[in-house]
Amino acid sequence: xxxxxxxxxxxxxxxxxxxxxxxxxxAGISLRIEAGEIYGILGPNGAGKTxxxxxxxxxxxxxxxxxxxxxxxxxxNPYKIKELxxxxxxxxxxFDNLSLVELLSLFGxxxxxxxxxxxxxxxxxxxxxxxxxxxxxxxxQKQRFSIACALVNSPKVxxxxxxxxxxDPQAKRNLWDLVLQLNRSGMTIVLTTHNMEEAESLCHxxxxxDHGKIVAEGTPQNLIMQHAPEPPQAPLHGNIxxxxxxxxxxELRE
Amino acid sequence: MxxxxxLHLTRVFLLIFLRDRQSIFFSLFFPVIFMTVFGFINNGEQxxxxxxxxxxxxxxAATNFIELLHGNPLFAVTEGTEAVLRSALITGDQTxxxxxxxxxxxxxEGTELRLLVDAAQVQQLGLIIPVLEQTLISIEREFRNIAPxxxxxxxxxxxxxxxYIDFLLPGLMAFTLMQLSIAGSGFNIVEYRxxxxxxxxxxxxxxxxxxxxxxxxxxxxxILIQLTxxxxxxxxLLDVTIVGSFASFYLLVMLGTFIFLCLGFCLGSIAKTQQAxxxxxxxxxxxxxxxxxxxxxxxxxPALMQPIAKILPLSFVSTGMREIANNGxxxxxxxxxxxxxxxxxxxxxxxxxxxxxxxxxxx
Numbered sequence: 001x002x003x004x005x006x007x008x009x010x011x012x013x014x015x016x017x018x019x020x021x022x023x024x025x026x027a028g029i030s031l032r033i034e035a036g037e038i039y040g041i042l043g044p045n046g047a048g049k050t051x052x053x054x055x056x057x058x059x060x061x062x063x064x065x066x067x068x069x070x071x072x073x074x075x076x077n078p079y080k081i082k083e084l085x086x087x088x089x090x091x092x093x094x095f096d097n098l099s100l101v102e103l104l105s106l107f108g109x110x111x112x113x114x115x116x117x118x119x120x121x122x123x124x125x126x127x128x129x130x131x132x133x134x135x136x137x138x139x140x141q142k143q144r145f146s147i148a149c150a151l152v153n154s155p156k157v158x159x160x161x162x163x164x165x166x167x168d169p170q171a172k173r174n175l176w177d178l179v180l181q182l183n184r185s186g187m188t189i190v191l192t193t194h195n196m197e198e199a200e201s202l203c204h205x206x207x208x209x210d211h212g213k214i215v216a217e218g219t220p221q222n223l224i225m226q227h228a229p230e231p232p233q234a235p236l237h238g239n240i241x242x243x244x245x246x247x248x249x250x251e252l253r254e
Numbered sequence: 255m256x257x258x259x260x261l262h263l264t265r266v267f268l269l270i271f272l273r274d275r276q277s278i279f280f281s282l283f284f285p286v287i288f289m290t291v292f293g294f295i296n297n298g299e300q301x302x303x304x305x306x307x308x309x310x311x312x313x314x315a316a317t318n319f320i321e322l323l324h325g326n327p328l329f330a331v332t333e334g335t336e337a338v339l340r341s342a343l344i345t346g347d348q349t350x351x352x353x354x355x356x357x358x359x360x361x362x363e364g365t366e367l368r369l370l371v372d373a374a375q376v377q378q379l380g381l382i383i384p385v386l387e388q389t390l391i392s393i394e395r396e397f398r399n400i401a402p403x404x405x406x407x408x409x410x411x412x413x414x415x416x417x418y419i420d421f422l423l424p425g426l427m428a429f430t431l432m433q434l435s436i437a438g439s440g441f442n443i444v445e446y447r448x449x450x451x452x453x454x455x456x457x458x459x460x461x462x463x464x465x466x467x468x469x470x471x472x473x474x475x476x477i478l479i480q481l482t483x484x485x486x487x488x489x490x491l492l493d494v495t496i497v498g499s500f501a502s503f504y505l506l507v508m509l510g511t512f513i514f515l516c517l518g519f520c521l522g523s524i525a526k527t528q529q530a531x532x533x534x535x536x537x538x539x540x541x542x543x544x545x546x547x548x549x550x551x552x553x554x555x556p557a558l559m560q561p562i563a564k565i566l567p568l569s570f571v572s573t574g575m576r577e578i579a580n581n582g583x584x585x586x587x588x589x590x591x592x593x594x595x596x597x598x599x600x601x602x603x604x605x606x607x608x609x610x611x612x613x614x615x616x617x
Binding site for chain 1: 258259262263266269270273274446449450451453454455456457458459460613616617
């Protein structure tokens, strides 16, 4: 049963150079994400990935179409949705001068829950950093802490926006393990990424977005079968990066 | 009544603000420096006027006259030859040089005393000459044996002597609370937005009301503590007196803080970058520094400016605080200030709630 359903979801933005005209940042996308899935959204910069997530998270108004999470309409019940979801944003800065434990209990309080910060930090392998300030964490630790913050309300759906961007390979693998572990406990995870290897090895299904539209959707294997160039062009075997480039072209974005 | 969440959030913001040692230090540092400088500069007494005396006469009248000048705290007397004193006057080591001619004695009649001055230097000339003349007259009376027809008996009815620092303190407190409040809400909001913290808070079920309540409460507490430190410094170390009731004084502090916190929220909602909030903040802050009667009374400003100056929020706050601190006014007696404060209270609150749109501010 799908836990997230998008029907013809649309977002309009004014054109950067010409404010009187607008363009579609998200041009009517429809998606079904099953409960318990790890679902990846791929796309070049400016494809509309973050905007799509922000509409689901309530951060951005929906200009057309509908979105439901767990059967609840996103636009009409923003506060019910907030209780259901956990969010890790691209910017992951927090208040200075508060320790990880203090920040986690603050987030707990925002959901009206008293939580055990130590247990949450244990989940993301940061227990020994309990007294540290976020400013003193490494990139990987910061991302894991962001995920800990997103878990305070035991969400049904976890949104991760480019969780591994800028991480070294060790930190990246470590984060994948964390995502898999959370997913095994039954959590639905929706993530955006530029990392093809991540999409291929972590996600059950992938949507590739470009120019606000979904240009392909399916399991990594199916996408490779359908879209990767034939063997002569790709000497060994195709991967998701080949699929991605075949679908979105080689032109540089932003 | 405050909810559990609001209390928790207030505690968190208190922690955040209190742990920001650097800004707490600087928020206290400048007012303290200010008060100290004004406390010392304006200690009531003026510097003595340096006067050089060239005594060409050997009469007892001349010695008598010089002694009288020595006894006058207004003058610091040096005796010497005309050539030496003249060059001292040119180099600025003397302010005036008075030449007593040979004919200066008991039998003088219409004797002229030459007074050498550097007119560009001596602004108080108009003040000094009457004193010199007065001294001469009293000597003359002594020798002619005439009793003065009139004398002034000066009676000081103002029980407290008021120094400039006494006048300055309430205004400076009002100014400090404005600065701290506007920075404490406006600048913080912009900073939290820049870091994406507001966005992160927005995706949790927090209500903007809870967020604002917590910031206002925490900031107000901090500002009350900061002002208390400054007032204690002024009262104990600079010997400033606060005549009226501390309760009324603090009531005004709290009302003022609320107004400027609200105005800060407005700024933080309008301005999207730190530079913009500084610029807009200065538009609000600067005119009030000069027009709100902080450093000098509004009444001493050009008549044209006064009506504008009087309706600024900081004017109402600082005038009210000064009436209480300097004249011991009761709340009833400062009704005009309180009405002005009430009007600004409503304006600031309505503006803040209109402009602070949670979703837009978070983005």
